[in-house]
Amino acid sequence: MHALLSWSSLLLPLPSKRNFHSPMIWPEFRIHSILFATRHTVCTIISLGDYWPRNVWYKTIWMGVLVLAPSSLAKYATKRLGDSEVRTTNGMPYPSWVSKEVQQRTKMLYARAQFGATATCIIPDATMAFASLYAIQAAPLLMTLVRKGKIDSAWYHRIYGFCLWLGYVAASARVYVTEDVKILQAVLVFMLFPLHGLRTKIRMPTWSVWTLYCLCVTVGSEFFALSPHIKQIVRLGSCSGAAILRYRLMCVF
Numbered sequence: 001m002h003a004l005l006s007w008s009s010l011l012l013p014l015p016s017k018r019n020f021h022s023p024m025i026w027p028e029f030r031i032h033s034i035l036f037a038t039r040h041t042v043c044t045i046i047s048l049g050d051y052w053p054r055n056v057w058y059k060t061i062w063m064g065v066l067v068l069a070p071s072s073l074a075k076y077a078t079k080r081l082g083d084s085e086v087r088t089t090n091g092m093p094y095p096s097w098v099s100k101e102v103q104q105r106t107k108m109l110y111a112r113a114q115f116g117a118t119a120t121c122i123i124p125d126a127t128m129a130f131a132s133l134y135a136i137q138a139a140p141l142l143m144t145l146v147r148k149g150k151i152d153s154a155w156y157h158r159i160y161g162f163c164l165w166l167g168y169v170a171a172s173a174r175v176y177v178t179e180d181v182k183i184l185q186a187v188l189v190f191m192l193f194p195l196h197g198l199r200t201k202i203r204m205p206t207w208s209v210w211t212l213y214c215l216c217v218t219v220g221s222e223f224f225a226l227s228p229h230i231k232q233i234v235r236l237g238s239c240s241g242a243a244i245l246r247y248r249l250m251c252v253f
Helices: 002-011 027-048 056-081 100-121 126-131 133-147 153-177 181-192 195-200 206-223 228-252
Strands: none
Touching: 002 027, 002 133, 027 056, 027 100, 027 126, 027 133, 056 100, 056 206, 100 126, 100 133, 100 153, 100 181, 100 195, 126 133, 126 153, 133 153, 153 181, 181 206, 195 206
16 A cells, blocks of 8 residues: 555656755655655565565575665666756755754755665564655655645654654664564664765765675574674664654754
């Protein structure tokens, strides 16, 4: 249903050009939203049915395809419908009273959340894969409400930020209660792997960063055991991450 909800948006007409004064949905964003919502829905179904391959290498390949295929299609959509320099996050409009510094902090939070959403969708747990759908599917709804004059850009960012945080809360709650060692091992890899730094600071190619991450998740969840103390650190770390994100969002808006 969630995937069909996103795909059904193709039935609605949209202006061909992006509005840079208010956060309103445009064709490039719609395609991105459909692709990423579909990815998370597929990953949720795979985890619910326990359809991940048992072979480590096949599993890594599957994960790589689920991460890189939507990203490649989104890049193609940007090439055809958008701008490679003014992207969804860095070109997002803000209220006039929001300072440049706060805008930069918010953009950084959004960018890290995008990395987090991609990274958690391949953790072999349905809740982890599904959690990011709150924000992914809330964004186009909020943009539609902005277009219809029901909310302004400030409320777009407040509600979208809350949906991001809600996804972290759901994922953190799942980590805190689960006894599945493979999930905890995969979450530990997610917590330790420097995704954002490798991509934005070292500028490693997208395919190499995500291939390495997928391999680490697979190997980490299959071959390494966690002591009880490490399990507690993983649980507390995930809860702390949700609390820190909430604090940062409160500081922004």
